[in-house]
Amino acid sequence: MAIDMQARYLKSHEWARQEEDEIIVGISDHAQEQLGDIVYVELPEVGDEVAQGEAFGSVESVKAASDIYAPVSGVVTAVNEELEDAPELVNQDPYGKGWMIKIEPSDPEEWDALLTPEAYEKVVEEEA
Amino acid sequence: MKEPLIYELSVTGREGVKPPALDVPESDLPQELLRDDLPLPEVSEVDVIRHFHHLSHKNFSVDSVMYPLGSCTMKYNPKVNEVAARLPGFTGIHPMQDEETVQGALYIMHTLQEDIKAIGGFAGVTLQPAAGAHGELTGVLIMRKYHLDRGDTKRDTILIPDSAHGTNPASSSMSGLHVVQLPSDARGNVDLDELRKVANDRVVGLMLTNPNTLGLFDEHVEEIAEIVHGCGGLLYGDGANMNALMGIMRPGDLGIDVMHFNLHKTFSTPHGGGGPGSGPVGVAEHLVDFLPGPIVTIDPALSEEELPYYTLKMPAKSIGRVKSFWGHFGVIVRAYTYIHMLGTAGLRRAAEHAVLNANYMLSRLRDVYPLPYDRICKHEFVLEGHLPDAPDVHALDIAKRLIDYGVHPPTNYFPLIVHEALMIEPTETESKQAMDYYCDVLLKIAEEAKTDPQLLHDAPHETPVRRLDEVKAARKPHLRYEH
Numbered sequence: 001m002a003i004d005m006q007a008r009y010l011k012s013h014e015w016a017r018q019e020e021d022e023i024i025v026g027i028s029d030h031a032q033e034q035l036g037d038i039v040y041v042e043l044p045e046v047g048d049e050v051a052q053g054e055a056f057g058s059v060e061s062v063k064a065a066s067d068i069y070a071p072v073s074g075v076v077t078a079v080n081e082e083l084e085d086a087p088e089l090v091n092q093d094p095y096g097k098g099w100m101i102k103i104e105p106s107d108p109e110e111w112d113a114l115l116t117p118e119a120y121e122k123v124v125e126e127e128a
Numbered sequence: 129m130k131e132p133l134i135y136e137l138s139v140t141g142r143e144g145v146k147p148p149a150l151d152v153p154e155s156d157l158p159q160e161l162l163r164d165d166l167p168l169p170e171v172s173e174v175d176v177i178r179h180f181h182h183l184s185h186k187n188f189s190v191d192s193v194m195y196p197l198g199s200c201t202m203k204y205n206p207k208v209n210e211v212a213a214r215l216p217g218f219t220g221i222h223p224m225q226d227e228e229t230v231q232g233a234l235y236i237m238h239t240l241q242e243d244i245k246a247i248g249g250f251a252g253v254t255l256q257p258a259a260g261a262h263g264e265l266t267g268v269l270i271m272r273k274y275h276l277d278r279g280d281t282k283r284d285t286i287l288i289p290d291s292a293h294g295t296n297p298a299s300s301s302m303s304g305l306h307v308v309q310l311p312s313d314a315r316g317n318v319d320l321d322e323l324r325k326v327a328n329d330r331v332v333g334l335m336l337t338n339p340n341t342l343g344l345f346d347e348h349v350e351e352i353a354e355i356v357h358g359c360g361g362l363l364y365g366d367g368a369n370m371n372a373l374m375g376i377m378r379p380g381d382l383g384i385d386v387m388h389f390n391l392h393k394t395f396s397t398p399h400g401g402g403g404p405g406s407g408p409v410g411v412a413e414h415l416v417d418f419l420p421g422p423i424v425t426i427d428p429a430l431s432e433e434e435l436p437y438y439t440l441k442m443p444a445k446s447i448g449r450v451k452s453f454w455g456h457f458g459v460i461v462r463a464y465t466y467i468h469m470l471g472t473a474g475l476r477r478a479a480e481h482a483v484l485n486a487n488y489m490l491s492r493l494r495d496v497y498p499l500p501y502d503r504i505c506k507h508e509f510v511l512e513g514h515l516p517d518a519p520d521v522h523a524l525d526i527a528k529r530l531i532d533y534g535v536h537p538p539t540n541y542f543p544l545i546v547h548e549a550l551m552i553e554p555t556e557t558e559s560k561q562a563m564d565y566y567c568d569v570l571l572k573i574a575e576e577a578k579t580d581p582q583l584l585h586d587a588p589h590e591t592p593v594r595r596l597d598e599v600k601a602a603r604k605p606h607l608r609y610e611h
């Protein structure tokens with residue numbers, strides 16, 4: 001299982017990375033492994049508001065459909081439209097081409113509440 | 129052998145039907161309704177008969193194989209149900225007929241309402257909903273209307289345990305409510321501490337599947353009812369697993385305020401392609417006025433001694449109609465037949481045998497397949513389809529290999545709280561021999577998983593088509609037939 005050391009995490013297996021003033025969001029390598037082949041990703045629209053810990057979209061695999069939760073609150077500034085035709089990017093490159101949305105955060109302090117890579121690794125180990 | 133599509137059997141100019149000679153004046157069709165191309169298959173009668181006869185032989189159904197699809201209660205559908213439903217007095221009537229002329233049909237509906245009230249411990253029942261999830265939606269709308277009617281307008285949240293049926297969150301969202309998921313504790317019960325944290329004045333209700341999707345009866349159901357009622361909420365019961373309880377325990381007695389029943393599960397009416405389903409909803413006294421209608425009631429003014437007159441009525445504060453006409457009447461007749469063929473004692477015996485059968489199979493399999501929640505189960509149980517000595521073999525491989533042995537796989541990858549879940553529900557209609565065969569096969573497959581995992585990865589081997597590419601089918605679906 002790969003962990004992006006630049007990212008912060010939620011217990012529900014989303015990652016978040018700071019890029020300039022925005023937060024870029026996806027699901028972790030562990031999450032994509034558990035879900036199996038992803039066949040559909042449902043994302044919000046640019047301009048939608050998201051709230052920390054609340055679902056902003058969902059991923060569907062052959063096995064299951066799961067909600068994706070927002071690591072921070074704010075306004076969606078970009079969505080990865082490539083996932084519409086190529087959901088497999090989430091499996092192939094979860095921390096790169098499989099990114100899902102970018103958020104302009106409304107509360108900078110929320111970032112500090114996210115799990116560090118080390119803390120997230122422990123969460124995954126405990127689940128196993 | 130692969131069966132061609134009926135379109136592939138088409139030969140230009142071949143006819144299966146010869147319409148009679150035209151005996152009315154010919155007139156032109158409106159120009160805008162004409163089309164140049166109508167791609168219908170051109171086949172003869174014998175082509176059609178053979179094609180569908182072949183397909184019917186490929187049907188993998190409960191009439192041909194053991195079908196222990198957990199959560200679905202694929203019990204045998206007694207043929208006497210079909211005899212009853214096909215009686216001309218039922219098939220020859222029309223829903224627009226005057227109620228005076230269909231008193232027999234209304235009698236059946238009224239009796240089934242009373243039966244479900246008695247089995248569930250409820251004060252009122254609607255037979256209208258057309259399926260289980262439709263019953264859930266109906267139940268949630270009833271709960272919502274109950275609060276609004278009291279002037280309590282701030283409630284917008286439904287609590288749903290993670291061991292509930294997957295349709296519960298969908299039904300709640302469809303009702304415009306916000307879903308909060310509750311975790312399970314180590315014994316597979318609702319985590320009471322977590323429940324207490326979220327039980328507040330925003331809660332419309334809690335949707336409890338009991339026995340839950342792990343096949344386990346919640347050991348704290350009365351405390352759950354107390355906590356939910358304590359915050360002003362209502363307790364919804366998902367009756368899809370009623371097959372474990374009928375004749376033994378009445379959900380209404382446990383504090384459940386509203387519950388749907390699945391006639392196509394518990395009461396042996398056809399399932400899947402053989403449906404339609406039916407999801408009657410039972411409610412406690414304080415919710416009777418909100419039921420969707422019409423409900424069959426006795427009109428005392430028109431009744432004679434020993435000859436009740438049945439009439440259709442909308443409850444006073446009804447949420448309205450949820451289905452056209454009178455629900456799925458043919459299904460209602462089948463469920464009525466099942467209940468009255470078995471009688472009170474028979475229903476209880478059916479539930480007892482469903483539970484006994486599940487525990488028998490569990491006891492034969494538990495040493496080989498991991499059992500994450502180790503308790504006496506009710507009508508079904510959930511194993512992990514992932515064996516310690518065969519790390520590359522998954523639940524899906526085991527499921528596909530079962531088909532080679534001529535049995536239907538169990539539900540897999542559900543519930544989500546069990547890793548690589550295999551959810552097995554034999555139902556009361558399987559014999560010891562049939563269950564032993566199924567267990568023998570599962571134990572043999574566990575051996576194969578260690579010695580020849582490729583055999584499982586490539587399964588099924590004996591079917592007209594081999595392992596289907598489910599990922600490609602979902603990512604790049606062909607939704608239209610192309611020549």
